[in-house]
Each structure stands twice: as C-alpha cells, then as structure tokens.
Amino acid sequence: MSQQYYTAKGKSPNGRNDEDRTTSPPSPSTSGRPAYMTVGSGSTSQHATRLQSLIDSDSGYGGSIAGDDVGSSKYPLGSPRTDPSLARDMSMHRQTGSPETDQRNQAAAVSQLWYNQQRVSLGRSITKVIELLEGLQETNTTWPAHYPALHRPGAFSPDRPSSSSRHGLQHVSSMSSDMSSLHDGPKSLRRSMTSSDDYGSAESSKDAENKASADAPRLITPQIAQEFSILKLDLKLGSLHQAELVHSLEKGSVAALLDGKINTSIKHLLSLRERIDDTASKVLITGDLNAGKSTFCNALLRRKVLPEDQQPCTSIFCEVLDARENAGIEEVHAVHRNAIYSRHDESTYDVFPLKDLEQIVIDNYTYMQCKVYVKDVRTIDESLLNNGVVDIALIDAPGLNSDTTKTTAIFARQEEIDVVVFVVSAANHFTQSAKEFIWAAAAEKAYIFMVVNGYDMIRDKERCQKMILDQVYGLSPRTFKESSELVHFVSSNAIPAAPSPPGGPDGGGSGSSSGGGGDPGDDPKGKGKEKEKIEDFERLEQSLRRFVLEKRARSKLAPAKTYLLNILNDLNILASVNAEVAQSEFDRVSRDLEVIEPQLEASTKAKAEIGDEIDQTIEDTCKEIYDYTRNTLNNAITHAGDSNLGVPYPGFLSAFQYAEDLKEAMLFEISSSVTACEEHARTQTVNGVNAIKQLGILHLGNEYEDLNFRSDVMFRRRRDLLAKQFEIPVELMDFVDWSTLMQRQEKVAGTGMALTVATAVGGRLIGGMGWMDHALNAAKIVGNDNLRKLIIPGLVLAAVSAAAYVLRQIPQSLPHRLSEKLSAQLAAIDYVHSNSTRISASVRKVLKFPADNLRVGLTRSVEQLGTRRDETLKVRGESEVALKYFGNLVRNTAHQRSLVDEVDLEAHPQAHGGALSVA
Numbered sequence: 001m002s003q004q005y006y007t008a009k010g011k012s013p014n015g016r017n018d019e020d021r022t023t024s025p026p027s028p029s030t031s032g033r034p035a036y037m038t039v040g041s042g043s044t045s046q047h048a049t050r051l052q053s054l055i056d057s058d059s060g061y062g063g064s065i066a067g068d069d070v071g072s073s074k075y076p077l078g079s080p081r082t083d084p085s086l087a088r089d090m091s092m093h094r095q096t097g098s099p100e101t102d103q104r105n106q107a108a109a110v111s112q113l114w115y116n117q118q119r120v121s122l123g124r125s126i127t128k129v130i131e132l133l134e135g136l137q138e139t140n141t142t143w144p145a146h147y148p149a150l151h152r153p154g155a156f157s158p159d160r161p162s163s164s165s166r167h168g169l170q171h172v173s174s175m176s177s178d179m180s181s182l183h184d185g186p187k188s189l190r191r192s193m194t195s196s197d198d199y200g201s202a203e204s205s206k207d208a209e210n211k212a213s214a215d216a217p218r219l220i221t222p223q224i225a226q227e228f229s230i231l232k233l234d235l236k237l238g239s240l241h242q243a244e245l246v247h248s249l250e251k252g253s254v255a256a257l258l259d260g261k262i263n264t265s266i267k268h269l270l271s272l273r274e275r276i277d278d279t280a281s282k283v284l285i286t287g288d289l290n291a292g293k294s295t296f297c298n299a300l301l302r303r304k305v306l307p308e309d310q311q312p313c314t315s316i317f318c319e320v321l322d323a324r325e326n327a328g329i330e331e332v333h334a335v336h337r338n339a340i341y342s343r344h345d346e347s348t349y350d351v352f353p354l355k356d357l358e359q360i361v362i363d364n365y366t367y368m369q370c371k372v373y374v375k376d377v378r379t380i381d382e383s384l385l386n387n388g389v390v391d392i393a394l395i396d397a398p399g400l401n402s403d404t405t406k407t408t409a410i411f412a413r414q415e416e417i418d419v420v421v422f423v424v425s426a427a428n429h430f431t432q433s434a435k436e437f438i439w440a441a442a443a444e445k446a447y448i449f450m451v452v453n454g455y456d457m458i459r460d461k462e463r464c465q466k467m468i469l470d471q472v473y474g475l476s477p478r479t480f481k482e483s484s485e486l487v488h489f490v491s492s493n494a495i496p497a498a499p500s501p502p503g504g505p506d507g508g509g510s511g512s513s514s515g516g517g518g519d520p521g522d523d524p525k526g527k528g529k530e531k532e533k534i535e536d537f538e539r540l541e542q543s544l545r546r547f548v549l550e551k552r553a554r555s556k557l558a559p560a561k562t563y564l565l566n567i568l569n570d571l572n573i574l575a576s577v578n579a580e581v582a583q584s585e586f587d588r589v590s591r592d593l594e595v596i597e598p599q600l601e602a603s604t605k606a607k608a609e610i611g612d613e614i615d616q617t618i619e620d621t622c623k624e625i626y627d628y629t630r631n632t633l634n635n636a637i638t639h640a641g642d643s644n645l646g647v648p649y650p651g652f653l654s655a656f657q658y659a660e661d662l663k664e665a666m667l668f669e670i671s672s673s674v675t676a677c678e679e680h681a682r683t684q685t686v687n688g689v690n691a692i693k694q695l696g697i698l699h700l701g702n703e704y705e706d707l708n709f710r711s712d713v714m715f716r717r718r719r720d721l722l723a724k725q726f727e728i729p730v731e732l733m734d735f736v737d738w739s740t741l742m743q744r745q746e747k748v749a750g751t752g753m754a755l756t757v758a759t760a761v762g763g764r765l766i767g768g769m770g771w772m773d774h775a776l777n778a779a780k781i782v783g784n785d786n787l788r789k790l791i792i793p794g795l796v797l798a799a800v801s802a803a804a805y806v807l808r809q810i811p812q813s814l815p816h817r818l819s820e821k822l823s824a825q826l827a828a829i830d831y832v833h834s835n836s837t838r839i840s841a842s843v844r845k846v847l848k849f850p851a852d853n854l855r856v857g858l859t860r861s862v863e864q865l866g867t868r869r870d871e872t873l874k875v876r877g878e879s880e881v882a883l884k885y886f887g888n889l890v891r892n893t894a895h896q897r898s899l900v901d902e903v904d905l906e907a908h909p910q911a912h913g914g915a916l917s918v919a
C-alpha cells in the first residue's frame with residue numbers, strides 16, 4: 001500500500017514541529033485565502049491553479065461552521081481553514097512540499113471538483129423530486145391518487161425477479177389491462193430505505209437480503225416492499241393483508257395516507273439535501289462496552305483525549321472536533337440535556353478544560369453529549385480531523401447495552417451520520433446487542449467500518465480472523481465483500497501518542513501504550529511486534545481516511561442517491577398506475593358520454609314533442625268522445641218515438657198506462673244510449689291511457705310498466721238520473737198524432753169509406769166551414785130526402801169509424817207525441833250537450849293523470865340525464881388533467897431517474913490512478 005499519507009509522523013514535512021505551527025505568525029500569503037493549490041516546489045503548477053479557480057468558482061464547499069470567521073465559507077474546501085496560525089503553517093507545509101505532494105494536492109482538487117459535481121447533481125435532483133412530490137400532493141387533493149395493490153400473497157414467489165413482478169400489479173380501482181403500453185414500466189425495483197442497492201449488486205447475497213427484509217420492521221409483505229419502498233403504506237389491521245386493507249379503504253383515505261407519506265418523504269429529502277450540503281462528515285464510533293472505543297479514538301488522534309478505563313466509563317456521546325472550529329481553543333462543551341447545541345449560545349452548554357473530560361463522560365444525568373475541541377497534532381496528510389479536505393467529527397458513543405442500544409441505533413440512523421465505525425473486541429466477538437445494532441445500521445448505511453480491537457491479546461489470530469469475518473458476512477455482506485478495506489484487526493492501545501500541544505491533557509508523548517501493548521524494551525522481537533501493530537493501525541487509518549475522504553461520495557452522497565432512486569421509482573410506479581387509471585377512467589366516461597349525450601338530446605326533443613303529442617291525443621280523444629256522445633244521444637232522442645220500444649199496447653182502456661210505460665222505455669232507451677256513450681268513452685280512454693303508457697315506456701322505460709288504470713271506476717255515479725229527473729204529463733191529445741195521421745192517409749190509398757169519411761169529416765170539421773159546400777153538393781147528388789135519411793147514420797158511422805181509427809192509431813201516435821215532448825224537455829235542459837261535456841271532461845281528467853306523470857317523468861329524465869352528463873363531463877375533464885399530469889410525471893420521474901443514475905459515485909477520479917489512490 002502506498003504510504004503517501006504518512007510522510008511524517010507528528011511532524012510537518014518541512015521538519016517543523018507542531019508547536020511551531022501554532023505560534024508562528026500568519027504568513028501574508030495566507031491572510032486572505034490560503035493558497036492550498038499553490039503548493040509544491042514553489043513553482044505553482046498551472047494545472048493546479050486552474051483547478052483551484054475551478055473549485056473557487058464551483059458552488060461547492062465553504063466552511064461548515066456558520067458564522068465562524070475562521071472557518072468562513074469563502075475558503076474553498078481543500079484549503080486549510082479556520083485557525084490562521086494553523087493555516088499559515090499548513091500553507092508553508094504545502095508550499096515546501098515535494099512534487100508528490102503537489103501531485104497529491106492536484107488530485108485532491110480534482111477529487112473535490114468531481115465530488116462537487118456529483119453533489120450539485122444530486123442536490124438539483126432532490127429539489128426537482130421535492131417539486132414533483134409537491135405537485136403530486138396538490139393533484140392528490142383534487143384527483144385522489146390510486147394506490148397500487150398486489151395480488152394475494154402466494155401468487156408471488158419471493159425469489160421472483162423484481163422487474164417481472166410489475167405484472168403482478170393490480171390497482172385499487174378497476175382499469176384496463178392494456179394500458180401498460182402507455183408507458184415504459186420501471187426498469188428495476190428497489191428495496192426500501194436508503195440502503196444502497198446500487199452498490200450491492202456484487203456483494204448482496206440472497207440470504208442477507210431475505211434476512212434484512214425479515215428483520216426490518218415492515219408491516220407489509222415483502223412483495224409490496226419490493227415494488228414500493230418509500231411510499232408504501234404501512235397498514236396493519238388484525239389479520240387483514242396489506243393488499244386487502246388497501247382495497248378496503250376508500251379512495252380518499254388512501255389518498256390521505258399517501259399525502260402523509262409524501263410529507264415524510266419531503267422532510268427526508270430536505271434533510272438529505274442539508275446533509276449533502278453539509279461539508280462536514282460525521283464518524284460515529286460505537287461498539288460494545290469496553291471494546292476500546294475511546295482508546296481507538298485516542299489512537300486516531302495520537303493523543304490521550306478521551307478517558308480510557310478498564311471499567312465502562314463513557315456514558316455520553318463525545319464529539320471530537322478540530323479546535324479550529326472553536327477559534328483554535330481546546331476545551332469541552334458539555335451540552336445540557338434537551339438543549340440544541342449552538343457554539344455561539346453558551347446557555348446550551350458548559351465549558352470545561354479537556355482534563356475534566358473524565359468527569360464529564362461518566363455523568364449522563366446532567367449531559368447527554370459533549371463537544372470536544374482538540375488541536376490535531378498530526379499533519380494534514382496523516383490526520384483524519386485535520387485532513388485539508390473536509391471537516392470531520394469523531395463521535396465516541398457509549399458502549400452498547402440494553403439501555404443505550406436504542407439511543408445509539410437511532411443516532412446511527414440519523415441522516416447526519418456518514419460513517420459508522422464499529423469497534424468489536426477481538427476476544428469477545430459480536431454480542432447480541434452488537435448484532436442488533438449492526439443490522440439496524442446496515443439498513444441505513446451501505447457499509448460499516450469494523451475495527452476488531454485488542455488483537456494483541458489473541459493467540460490464535462488466524463482463527464480469530466476467520467471467526468470474526470464469518471460473523472461479519474452474516475451481519476453485513478457488503479462490508480464482508482470489502483473486508484480487506486473495511487475490517488481491521490488492530491491493537492489500539494499499542495499506538496504511541498504524539499507530544500501533546502501546550503495546554504492539552506496528558507498526552508504522554510512517551511510513545512508507549514497505556515494498555516496491554518507492553519514495553520518492547522530492547523527486545524528486537526518485541527520491537528518487531530510493536531512495529532507490526534503500528535503498521536496494522538496505520539493501514540486501518542489509511543483505509544478509514546480513504547473511506548471517509550475519498551469515498552465520502554459513497555458515505556455521504558450514496559444515501560441521497562439511493563433514496564432518490566427509490567422515491568423516483570415509487571413515483572414512477574404510482575404515476576404509471578394513476579396514468580392507467582386516468583386513461584381508463586377517461587375512456588369509460590367518454591364511452592358513457594357517447595351514450596348519455598344522444599340520450600339527453602333525444603329526451604329533450606321527446607319532452608317537447610311528446611308534450612304536444614299528448615295534448616293532441618287528449619284533445620282528439622275528448623273531441624271524438626264529445627261528438628260521438630252528442631250524435632248518439634241526439635240520434636237516440638230523435639228516434640225514441642220511432643217504435644213502441646217493445647212495450648205492448650194493452651188496448652185503449654189502458655192507454656194512459658201504455659203512455660207511462662212508453663215514456664219509461666224511452667227514458668231507458670236514452671239512458672242506455674248515455675251508458676253506451678260512456679262505454680265508448682271508457683274504451684277510448686283505455687286506448688288513450690295505453691297510448692300514453694306506450695310513450696312512457698318508450699321514453700322512460702320500465703317505470704311506466706306499473707301504471708295501473710281501472711276503467712270500471714269511470715262514470716260510476718249518475719245511474720237512473722234521467723228517469724227520476726223527468727216528469728212528462730200525458731194528455732188526451734197525446735193519443736192523437738194528427739200529423740202522422742194525415743201522413744198516413746195520404747200514403748195509404750183507398751183505405752175505405754170510413755177512413756175517407758173520417759178524413760173528410762175530420763178534415764173538414766177541423767178545416768173550417770168549407771165542408772158545408774161539400775154537404776150541399778152531396779145532397780144535390782143523392783137528393784134531399786135520401787140525404788136526410790142518410791145523414792144521421794152516416795154521421796154516427798163516421799164518428800165511430802173515426803174514433804175506432806184514432807184508437808187503433810194510438811200505438812203509432814203516442815210514441816211520437818211522447819218523443820216530441822221528451823225531446824223538447826231534454827232540449828230545455830241541454831241534456832245532450834251536458835252529457836257530452838260530462839263524459840268528455842271525465843275522459844280528459846282521466847287522461848290528464850298519466851299525461852302529467854309522463855310530462856313530469858320526461859322533465860325529470862331530462863334533468864337527470866343533464867346532471868349525469870355534467871358529472872361525466874366533469875370526471876372526463878378531471879381524468880384528462882390527471883392523465884396529462886401523470887403522463888408527465890411518468891416521463892419526469894424516468895428522466896430524473898436517468899439523471900440520478902448517471903451520478904456514478906463509483907467512478908471516482910482517484911480510482912484511475914490519482915495521487916491519492918492507494919495501490
């Protein structure tokens with residue numbers, strides 16, 4: 001391995017010791033911006049200058065300490081920031097560097113530039129994804145988003161490739177299956193959380209995946225987790241399956257749940273953006289109790305800063321930071337419980353000298369965490385804190401135990417933690433709490449840096465290595481895959497401390513360990529062992545430095561990239577599903593409209609036409625009935641006297657009774673005619689009602705089937721009204737119908753003497769005095785004597801004949817006379833018209849009911865169709881908007897996804913032989 005980081009130990013390459021650095025006045029050249037890039041042999045590399053200007057103009061890093069003038073953001077990353085004394089020293093150190101140093105600096109600048117590009121790309125994508133999520137949230141309020149659900153469990157094989165499982169999707173609402181051609185389905189589906197699948201292609205074992213999914217606190221099936229990661233809805237209700245639950249929820253409820261998910265996601269994206277914008281990298285050092293975490297931290301610092309003890313002592317989080325971030329002052333800021341630390345707000349912490357740290361770390365009642373500002377005694381090439389590239393904070397966490405496991409796990413999962421260094425005792429291996437922590441952290445962090453400490457105490461080192469690596473394989477396959485870089489077997493207590501800067505705690509500076517390293521003395525074998533331990537540790541340091549600095553893209557940007565890919569994938573699936581739903585809804589309502597619109601048009605037209613038609617039908621029916629009744633009754637009345645109506649003539653002795661019977665028969669006959677007219681009207685009404693009913697059925701459908709009409713109820717009242725109403729008095733003269741009599745005389749020739757005489761007598765008697773002339777004429781013919789003899793019998797005969805004739809004619813005369821009298825009386829009371837009007841009015845009334853019903857029905861039908869059309873149009877409009885929106889979302893998410901995919905965090909420039917690369 002290259003040793004380029006280690007050009008000197010505890011000293012600057014120029015041979016100055018560290019005290020010189022802190023006391024030397026600032027160089028004029030470094031009073032403004034320290035010329036990090038103008039280092040080397042003194043002759044500034046043009047290439048380096050160009051790179052430096054690129055970095056300066058790049059939107060990348062400034063200092064990460066807001067408002068700190070020594071750590072001002074105007075200093076580009078890669079330049080010595082903060083304490084001017086240190087800056088000057090470092091500047092000098094750089095300016096007097098070797099060509100290798102110059103080359104290394106250039107490489108660092110290239111690396112920084114590359115890093116900034118990736119960071120800016122991801123930052124832009126985060127902004128864009130937030131916009132997309134906010135857009136989805138807005139659309140979700142007007143067009144509640146549909147949620148994809150899966151077939152029942154069992155229909156899936158857990159080993160099924162995720163890309164094919166797309167076909168298993170079905171949706172909460174029905175949709176056409178052929179809509180999938182609308183877009184390209186997601187290319188690949190990812191797991192939940194921010195674990196970096198991108199980098200796990202080679203190392204992820206199926207066992208580990210299964211284990212991770214089984215252990216992760218998921219409330220939904222692994223199948224859904226495969227499809228949907230971030231936006232999945234965590235539903236749990238009794239024994240109901242997730243998909244069933246989603247199905248059972250209303251569309252609006254699903255939309256509300258989704259809204260909550262989107263909010264959480266936006267928050268997470270904002271914190272990710274904050275994190276990638278934060279120039280500092282935080283390294284959490286955790287592990288079991290007494291594993292040697294504090295010793296390991298001290299070894300990294302080459303100073304005894306944190307208290308080490310054989311019994312558990314660290315009970316609070318100690319964040320070790322470069323003193324330059326505290327105006328170059330070494331001290332401890334013990335942060336009050338529940339206070340949010342701000343260096344500029346002294347009410348949030350108490351200040352202690354470094355030597356008091358021992359007391360502070362065991363007091364977890366007053367404080368939960370402390371900030372330890374230390375001056376790094378090492379050169380920027382060696383140091384982790386003071387590395388010249390990025391601010392690093394080492395966080396020494398309390399040992400894991402049942403009380404703090406949770407705290408530590410939560411801490412480890414916070415976005416601010418970039419790297420987890422897990423210290424495990426070589427003698428004790430991984431305890432249960434250690435395993436639980438690693439599983440939890442592995443879900444959030446792609447890799448975990450493992451430090452197997454106390455290796456000096458192990459005799460069978462090979463066996464120990466094998467056993468530890470086997471366990472690492474089970475706990476974090478990715479870490480195992482890169483175990484040569486990420487798993488280190490060291491003895492932290494064997495690392496000698498460098499001389500402590502003035503004012504610092506007891507640094508020892510003896511170079512001897514405080515633990516079990518032992519004094520090698522003059523024993524060359526012992527010396528060799530010590531050297532070996534130091535080399536092992538130096539290798540660890542280089543790996544850790546690489547991991548944190550060179551591969552910080554991985555540690556810092558990878559979670560953002562992974563999360564972005566996951567959320568974009570989710571959004572793409574959601575958008576695809578909803579585009580399909582919107583398309584199918586659009587098609588459905590378009591089809592509905594194709595039916596509704598002609599229906600509405602026809603109904604509106606029918607409403608107008610049928611209204612007229614009904615009116616006409618009623619008018620025609622009533623007119624016909626009126627005319628019919630009038631004619632029929634007139635006819636009946638007129639011809640009432642044409643016959644004796646079946647009433648037998650009982651002889652002239654009962655002539656008056658005969659007249660009464662005749663009158664009754666006539667009235668009955670007229671009354672029967674009225675009844676016949678009513679019957680006719682009833683029939684016509686039934687026809688009319690049926691006609692209206694047919695119209696109703698035709699235009700309104702079955703609701704008209706039930707229209708019942710009972711025609712027998714019509715004209716129930718007014719029975720025998722006529723017979724009771726009339727009182728026609730019969731007179732003697734009614735028995736003689738002179739007009740008829742005369743008519744008959746003329747018609748029937750030679751009806752005998754009696755008739756002639758009667759006629760002559762009757763006629764002349766009634767006719768006036770002219771008969772006298774005839775008598776005289778007759779007398780002249782017959783002779784006066786004869787005449788005198790004949791006249792009396794003749795007269796008697798004539799009278800008898802006439803009487804007989806009249807009496808015989810009663811059956812013919814009386815009906816006419818009665819009929820005439822009846823007709824006159826009926827005419828007087830306007831009988832025919834009033835009956836005709838009554839019957840037709842009754843019919844009108846009966847027909848009016850179904851007609852009105854039909855009219856109302858038609859109006860309601862038109863209104864209902866109109867409302868349906870309006871609603872359908874509204875849904876179509878909304879579907880159209882949603883279709884456009886989701887179609888765009890499918891494209892935008894796919895585009896963003898390809899942009900994020902292009903951010904290749906593996907293609908680090910140093911991987912191609914840069915100066916910082918380690919062979």
Ligand SMILES: Nc1nc2c(ncn2[C@@H]2O[C@H](COP(=O)(O)OP(=O)(O)OP(=O)(O)O)[C@@H](O)[C@H]2O)c(=O)[nH]1
Nearest residue numbers: 290291292293294295309313314399454492515516
């Ligand atoms: N032999 C040996 N002892 C070590 C090594 N590292 C640490 N120790 C000792 O182990 C003991 C515990 O070390 P600490 O660094 O306090 O352990 P810790 O994990 O920080 O302890 P807590 O924070 O209290 O959980 C101390 O006595 C150390 O000297 C090592 O590599 N080899």
